[in-house]
Amino acid sequence: MKTLILPEVIKNNTSQFSFYEQLQFAKNRVDLLEKHRVQHSLRNNTEEYQLVFKLLPALIHYNFPELPAYVRGAPHGIYAFEKQDLPIDCISQILPKNFQLPEHKSPSVFDGMYVMGSIGSITQTSFSDLDIWLCYSTELSEEQLFLLNQKLEFVKYWAQELNVEVNFYLMNPKAFKAYQYHSDVTEEHNGSAQHFFLLDEFYRSAIRLAGKRILWLHVPESKLSYQKILDNAVKDNQLNLDEWVDFGDFSSLALGEYFGASLWQLYKGIESPHKSAIKILLLESYAENYAKTNLISKKFKNILLSEKEENYHFDPYLEMLDMVTEYLTTRKELQRLDRLRECFYIKAMEGQIDECKRSALLDLVKKWNWDEQKLELLDMRGGWKIKQAMLHQEMLVELLLQSYRNLIQFARKFHINPSILAQDTDVLMRKLYSIFEVVPGKIPLINRNIADNLSEDEVTFVEVCEGVSTKSGWYLVNHAPLSTYDSTTRHVQYQKNLTKLVAWAYFNGVITVTTQVYLVSQSIDLDTLRQFITDLRLHFPTEAPKMEFMDLYHPNEIRNLIVTVNLLKDPTRHLSASTKLDVSQINLFNLGSSEQGIIGQISIIYRNMWNEIMTQHFEGNDVALRALKFISNKIYRSSAPPKSVNVFSYSRLLRSELHKLVVELVGRCITVQTGSIFQRLPSQTLQVIGKKWHLVFDSHLALKDIIQEDENVTRKELIVPREICNFASEGFLQFFFEDNQDGSFQVYVLDKQNHVECYYCDGDKENKVKQLSLLYARNNEGQDNIGSFNFPQFYQLLKQNDAITIVPFQSRQHREYLALQQNSL
Template identity: 35%
Template sequence: MVHLNNVMQYYINNIKKELKDLALLKHKRALDGMSLEFQRVFTLLPALFHFHHPALPGYLNEDTPMGIACYQGSDEVFAQLKNEFNFNLPQTLNKADISALYSMGSTCSIGQSVTSDLDIWICIENNLSAVRKSSLQKKCRLIEQWAKELGIKLTLFVVDVDRFINQHHECLMGENCGSAQHILLLEEFYRSANLLAGKLLLWFAVPANLTVNNTTYPSYEKCIEALVEQKIIERDQWIDFGPLTGLSAEEYFGASLWQLYKSIDSPFKAVLKTLLLEAYSWIYPENKPIAYQMRDFIQTFKSNEGCYLDSYYMLLQRISNYLIEIKDFPRLKLVRTCFYLKVNEKLSIANSTPSWRRKVLEDLVKQWKWDKQCFAKLDTSHTWKIEQVREIHEVLLQTMMTGYRNLLNFGRRNNLDSLISPQDLAILTRKLYASFEVLPGKITTLKLNISHNLQEEALTFIHVKEDRINRAGWYVYKQKPILDQIIGHQYLEYSKYLVKLVSWCYFNRLISDSTEFYYHDGEDRDKAKITKFIDDLKQYFPIDVPAATEEQLYGPCEIRHLAIILNLENDPTTQCELDHEINTNILNYGKKELSLVGSVDLLYRNSWNEIRVLHFSGTLCVLEAIKALLNRMHKDADLPNS
């Protein structure tokens, strides 16, 4: 038994060494190529939570938890505290209210870039009173503010270790993830967590087969009891968030539903997470998340696998293998594009001191058989104009809808119909269609946040009449109306009606204060009306509005912002002689009893954040517009905001 214990002790010690070596490597990688401000915040964070002193950022004049278990600050950090804050180390510090600090998400991985946020978990072990925990959270807000002043987006989360063991579902990371993301959030933590200071994660040391000294235990908890009783581990050296068990179909469905819902507002950012969940659900009921893979590599001492267990690199591998298996090559191309942009290394620009990220990315693009032209285009994505953004928007749209269909199929395969909340599904469906459904009067807006500036220097609106080669309606070009500049160029957008076309340009941010407008409708070249219309839009119609709430999406759509545009398309007053003696009714004017309203356009944003245009022309246009408006403003509806 003593011999077996020694073998087991040797095994555990080697795992501890693997975990510490990985933490050191990832810490070094996290600092590589980052700004001095980032390096300063990242390096000092553990010391700011270990010590609590008026000279240091985050100080509160109240009983605030301090001290990190197993903390060993470097001489460089202590010198930095002395130089920057004139802080001298105390003689003794026996307190350890905090168990560990872990970074998670893209930090320390190839997915970390100079624009990445820092997400840090402050892990505590349930011995803090509510008052002291509140004090620790206040300290977190002060340290976040200190980082913000240095230009670093830092988010700190105080996390009880029993959050997952006892299945607490309070909001975490600013998201209403609830029980749907319970185990999958823990999986993401185990997959991406990197130790900054404190105790090691026990889950990585507990044998996957729950066997200790030739005895297999019935549960994860019993296995830990055996390791402690046989003095193979010292319990207070480890932090335990519990096992990754019970990944149910309901959780996969719920988490995928939430991720898909979230991705509608920032589809480019969420593609990788959404597809990872799809890849996990593809092999369900077999549960093999990436965190399991990482634990296997650590327990077999193969920590150099997967680019040294890089969470984003392994995520890319898992998604790629899945898409290749199902022969979905368009989405595979999109995933590689998203990954390339996430790493943000710009391979087309020479670099005399390449980072480790750049070297890995160079190997990947060789595997993908990308030529320089391919990644040079992506390297200039911040300068893209509407054509390139729309091209990738179409691919993202197809990806989202494919994911939505696959999610519904997964639900049906696993008989989840009765477990799916009809309200949740209705809200997701409505949000998907409100964002992406193409309808005749609806303005499609591109929400990718790739390019920094979609504005154009000049926009030319040209009208084509009936009985011409091109279909009748309005076309917009991003050139000035010089014949040899227009000919051979593709128009940006077409609409049968001018209001919709101008609004499309406005809501997709093509129009700036300096944009020049040109207007051709046969012989008429007067652009005054368009200019006035655009001025009105800027004044009354905000482009950015809060996202539709779940309550709004579940309820009937109501008009929120409304513009009624008269005679932009067809203006009878230009052909009319003033007549003060006969009849001055604008709908029945003068001797000829003409209507002075030739066209009415209703431009409105509804409570689902759709932007719609309705066009009416002819002698009955006013009545038709009023009828359409009343149909959309039912008696229980709130009045429009403006």
């Protein structure tokens, strides 16, 4: 990697620089660094990328109809931006012929515009986004913010048309320093999850595109506090703060931020696993050296402002690699170090590679003593198939979770209260739970960023009976049947039941419309298996819908549902076509007057609101009732009905009759729960294996409470507000706060199985949240679930106009409600 050479400072006398002189010296050094980084960013990149990079400041500074991204009345203008700053060769490409840009006369809204992240580093690729901090200090009204966001969306769209991704972050330095978070967690915004670590990344990688300089970069480290240095300089008239952007220093770096920052990196690891693995390991190395954490941004600044000659790369990603390498080497964790290097190499090798970067990476590879086989495997990542992709994902997940576990142990060691706000913890935990948590019935999905195409030309589903060295169940092998092979050792995937195995192969893209499917089984024929796969492909898309963050504030209710009947265990297979059957709806669960059920198996596949793919398999005499009870429990009260519901019957006989009956029962179950059609329906009595069962469809009672034997029908009274019952999700410890008029409050506590307890409390709720979080951590100390993401969730009941709504504790909705209540006093 090409380094930046900084010449030694030659002084005419031995006296120290005045603060003003120090600023002038620092300006020259920072200018050299930014020029160095811009050259690296633009070198060998596409013309489209260079055009976007150079014109972004102009599109933010000007707002004329002749320019892209014009929005009437939108805030615009960057401090000290001049027409001569415009790249003439670029601006002429987007302006009408002979059009002259007029002078910008209105006051500038924005203090500065900066790009940060991997831009200009060895890991910048043709796929790298441009992450832009757009800084402002003036108050913007709701209307102005709306118009500004419109303009920024138009700028992003213009860049997308040129195949460049741009992300804007509106930053108010004053609010940032005061920890005033005006945004909850979103796909790109980290809410309160990290503060100083975000600032560390900004300071170590920022390139000023236009506007004011970044003050912290120009002020050397000193025994005096950063704020004291500034106060003295202002007092001596050597510093005008209005000419600078200042996000503050790291004097208030909080221990609790390690927890939130680790959650955020795990979350980002869903889309960018290799980059996040590097960053979370950096956090771990920072924690190891607490409280003498040597932040990269501080190291860069010390070298940059040194008066000695320096020859240094100033590459934030190379420095992350060096710091984590030293940390893992000291701990003798060489396997994790090798995995880190794999992540770094893959991150740097994405997209088009110029010769300078390739040479720098090969120099690193030689130092790592990698053999040709390993290098070839990583270079061929685009051609990886399912086995290699699974191995790589397992490595990545373990690397991420091991750092997370270590940071949790660090938090416990120092008895840390997480600085992350409760609502941000909830939303991040729920997303991480949906991706990383292993629960029964869940289909593990391969990250699409690991390999492009996992489809196989041929696959064989093999049913195996219990043996001395084999588990009974279903095995998938990625080739056609062979005369002799051991499916249990050469298989790609094993599952206890066929439905889950097919779902795993389908949703991971292993089987597609072109895959040749084979079968080795005594329980199902190949035509039926192929029909099941076709039904799945035609009615359940593999591509998950884009999940909105508000979805994470709701229970993980069913979004798409498939119900299969008698796929494997079909009681009608053993009957002749001439067998006389009573096909009336009431007795259709039974074969004539016999004790044998006509439904031998029901399997359920569904995608929930958190985009998890879940399966459930039912066999036995009461299979239909248990399946209906399960569906009822997963359809939350007053929620929207699933977007798609499909029932498929694979019975040899009575196929259409069974299909019609199950469709009707599933439909009634859903509509009663969602309240979309039925308000009250008469109960229906079904004869199932010699017993009469009442199936009561009632919009006020859960099906699980009312499927009882006829002799013992009972109804449970709700002991908590109905809204809590409708909202609660299994798998989490949940706390719901309900305020009383005297300032006290109830806490409804639901465990992971949704069992309820209620407590009367007074005092500070925020302290209660911290105490409960610490209590949870202590109770789980030393347990194997330290990498689990089912941390406590906290919610607030809001009463407005005789209605109750539930929102995350300390969320924007909660804060706005409290402000409204305060104003009404």
